[in-house]
Amino acid sequence: MLTLRQAEKCGTADYGWLKARYSFSFGHYFDPELLGFSHLQVLNQEVLAPGATFQPRSYPKVDVLNLILQGEAEYRSYDGQIAHAAAGDALLLSASGNSIWQESNASQTQELVRLQLWLATCPQQNAPAVQQRHLPENRQSVLIASPQGQDDSLQLRQQIHISQITCVPGETRQLQIGGHHCYLQSVFGGLTVTTPQSSQSLQCGDGLLVREEPMLTIVAREKTQILLIDCGENDEAA
Numbered sequence: 001m002l003t004l005r006q007a008e009k010c011g012t013a014d015y016g017w018l019k020a021r022y023s024f025s026f027g028h029y030f031d032p033e034l035l036g037f038s039h040l041q042v043l044n045q046e047v048l049a050p051g052a053t054f055q056p057r058s059y060p061k062v063d064v065l066n067l068i069l070q071g072e073a074e075y076r077s078y079d080g081q082i083a084h085a086a087a088g089d090a091l092l093l094s095a096s097g098n099s100i101w102q103e104s105n106a107s108q109t110q111e112l113v114r115l116q117l118w119l120a121t122c123p124q125q126n127a128p129a130v131q132q133r134h135l136p137e138n139r140q141s142v143l144i145a146s147p148q149g150q151d152d153s154l155q156l157r158q159q160i161h162i163s164q165i166t167c168v169p170g171e172t173r174q175l176q177i178g179g180h181h182c183y184l185q186s187v188f189g190g191l192t193v194t195t196p197q198s199s200q201s202l203q204c205g206d207g208l209l210v211r212e213e214p215m216l217t218i219v220a221r222e223k224t225q226i227l228l229i230d231c232g233e234n235d236e237a238a
Contacts, residue, residue: 007205042118159232189224
């Protein structure tokens with residue numbers, strides 16, 4: 001089953017120094033039918049003004065994946081860790097119950113634009129507190145994060161595989177889905193997603209909730225980049 005999550009219907013915030021779009025309930029935005037999807041708890045796109053800084057934030061035990069689309073971010077923890085990530089980087093924070101981080105726009109002249117995902121973790125799993133990699137621009141498919149850190153991907157603490165897929169206009173791709181649930185997010189561009197039973201058209205910023213579909217066919221209407229968040233073979237129903 002395919003369920004479209006249109007960007008224009010997401011929760012929003014505009015504080016001047018911060019502009020945000022929330023795919024699921026977050027902060028002041030609450031929708032009892034959208035409290036996350038399987039292991040994916042949060043998917044936010046946020047634009048942070050030059051030089052702006054979030055208040056220090058404590059996280060539950062989640063993996064926090066930051067995908068930098070524009071600009072440069074700085075992350076500081078209360079135990080002295082510092083990390084920088086620039087456009088094209090993926091940075092993963094493996095948070096515990098007492099993790100406190102502060103995120104800033106490291107540039108005084110350019111906006112910071114990034115996607116942030118919160119992913120539920122398995123309590124028995126461990127991973128480095130901070131992991132980072134640059135995502136190659138010239139590859140059609142990049143495994144960003146996975147349970148065992150396969151193919152130089154970041155290591156998650158749950159049965160989730162996250163891939164970045166880039167298509168040229170008119171390209172058709174077959175995507176095999178390993179879990180009962182996956183979420184597809186259009187980072188930019190437009191595409192059509194089909195199964196034997198249904199079809200959905202996505203614009204830039206739209207998301208797609210996918211249930212019990214082992215295979216998806218995507219057709220890019222223009223140059224398109226998507227995130228595919230495959231929530232694993234043993235996930236529970238959302």
